[in-house]
Amino acid sequence: MKILLAIKPIAEILAIVTPYKSQASLIKDELLKIDKKAYEPLISGTVHALQGAEIDIVIFSTVLTPGDSTFFADNLNMLNVAVSRAKSSFLVFGNLNAIDATKNNPLGRLKQWLQEDENCELSNKIVFDTTETNHDVIRVADLKTHVGTLNRVFEIAKSELIIVSPFISSNAIECDTIKCYDNNDKRQLNSIKIDSVREQLSNTVNKGIKVTIITDSTLDLQNNQLKPLAQKGREIIIQSGAKLKLVNGIHSKTIIIDNDIIIDGSFNWFSALRDENSKYFRNESSIVVKEEPAKAMIKKAKTYLEKAIK
Template identity: 25%
Template sequence: MKALSLIFPVITCTLLSVSNMLPHIEECVDCAIIDEAGMIPQHQTFPLLVRSRKAIIVGDPLQIEPIITLSNQRREDYCQTAFLNKGLTENDYLRYSPEKIDKATTYHRAAGATGEDGNTGNGIRLMEHYRCQPSIIEYCNNIARYGLEVKTQPRVSPLKTNLIAHHVEGNIEGNVNQQEVTAIRELIPRLLNQGYSLADISIISPFKVHADALRNDLRSRRNFPGFQKDDIGTIHRFQGSQKRVIILSTKVCRSQDNFSFINRKLNLLNVAVSRAEELFILVGNLYRLEKAGGYTDLLVKHIQKNGLVFDYKSKSDLENPYKDSAIDIPIVSNCQHLEYFNRAIQEVEQELIVVTPWIRGDEPKQFADNIVSALERGVQVKVVYGYVNPARESYANNDDNDAESEKLLRDLFTSYPKSCLSRSRSEGTNQRILLWDNKLAVVGSWDWLSHRYRDKCDKCDKSLMNPDAQIREETSVLVSDPLSLALLKENIAGLMQEES
């Protein structure tokens, strides 16, 4: 190898090492190739460029940008003293200032960018894509408008899809969403059981503190000590990397959380999604990500259209309240819940009660359309809802319900005085109950008026509710004995505020 290196001398190094590795002689390097130039400030490439006869600059200005931490005042002072006071123009500042991370990187200068917003110059564009499965890179292609020609041979993952999203309500403590950490810890064995290895998987987050918490938890001795340290980290650390499976944990789950950090530009999610070769998994509060709009909303909708979406349920959500009963209790799983919901609406004669933590998404409209027939028959319909997350700071930050959906049902029930929409009392409810006519109740994990499974269940395709891809299946029990039903109704009455 030493002899070969003398015939074909090639040196690989970081830009910071150039001064130590090469003499300060102009054009001592025949050709320099600088990769990831879209995240390199211009001044960092100067030591190599002055030593090079030719240079090839490779990068993507729509991926991770340089990190420059200057206050607005420092930026203004720098513009004035280093540019305007020197006889240069503001456009020169936009084209050459190292802190103009979206206009003046090494890539921008090499491509001849003008400094105008959105102008990335005239570089040679590499249009053929070979890394990601088509449904994965399609998201990046859409938001960045690359116009790629995807050459990757289509290959479905062992989980029968290339895109998965797990909705996790979330709770923030010390800038860490512990429920997302727990969900990912429980997701890893599912992937291992389908033939993936730890070396195939990387876990990323936009936020360093949360990424550190994921690394510390997952690499602990009691969990997955085989995880390499570098396989869990921030999106920024994974620029230029790729894995068969990428899990993105967004952390954000409250109205006051920093969605703008993710949504301000397309760069972060463009990099995060395009790291995945075969399977991309989003773990986060899908309701909040959609409500934030922008690129997070587009990502959730892209996965809904092209992949699988699941609601993550904790062990407590799935605990059978009748597990100690001597009676053999029938179990309801996944799409069977919709069958019982439809059956209840069709069969109910006197009273239908729905208890659910949330009212949001498409289900309230579907319910409003379907329940009219029962209301016209004189059925009394009661909907009790509202979940208070004890980890959140105030009641105002707990309202993850959709105001339009609430109004829709409230206006509907106004025309039927015996029916009502009632928020649960101040402590809220995490119960999920469907009960009708003192005949039958379904009690368990199914979010009756906020779940995302209807389209998949209506298509009658079992692969769309793939248990191998779910962290836990949606499970409930059927309750029919009179005493248990009476106790359930008593419990529900205690949850209800005055009818609204």
């Protein structure tokens, strides 16, 4: 994408499509406020605007909220046009909670397709990439520290531990070795022994601590079937004695320790790869907030999660 941007105007590589003319007009108006010359020729319209055309990147704005119904949901031809016109990337922006992946309609199949591979997700790492922290806030930005943080979470919890991981994989839960590069030499790959999440879960529950794992109900589905690694991962959680809660549309990656510490970021705690050498590995970031600044955040997060679980 960087190469394309270097040699082509943005209007020649990007188009924005949406089911509704009013949304298309609003987007175009906002873009023109930023740079009229650059965005005037950019396509921002309904799917019909792309008929017969191909472009490198297509952004699809769904304009849906839970409970909405739309003619677009059953219009396979229009969705096919939107997807097939993207030569390089097709990016979906919208509330995916409004799309039911179990339905065999165009939007349902689109969500199934988007969820087939965890790597389809655009990381929200940029939100947590900041060096502006105070003594009550800690930034975590590498695999070794993320895994170490997760292990420490199990150790320090006194009465309650809540972990939100939208995806679950037994590979991550059973992993007892991480592979990470030396900070001073990215050519040096180190293998570090760790306590597996599986072991930590059981130990924490056996100490009488209430452990709740929250995951999305559909993100680990493929062709309406739970992926084998996700199935095994869920079984391990249940066997440990921890409570497993399935929620529609959960996408945060959050840890709450008692009422003292909250961790939020882009690291999928129970599914992220533990091998920096893998081509599928992603650099992620999280923010750890503790003590007084954390209390209001924890209260708000718990209220949201309680409503979501119901």
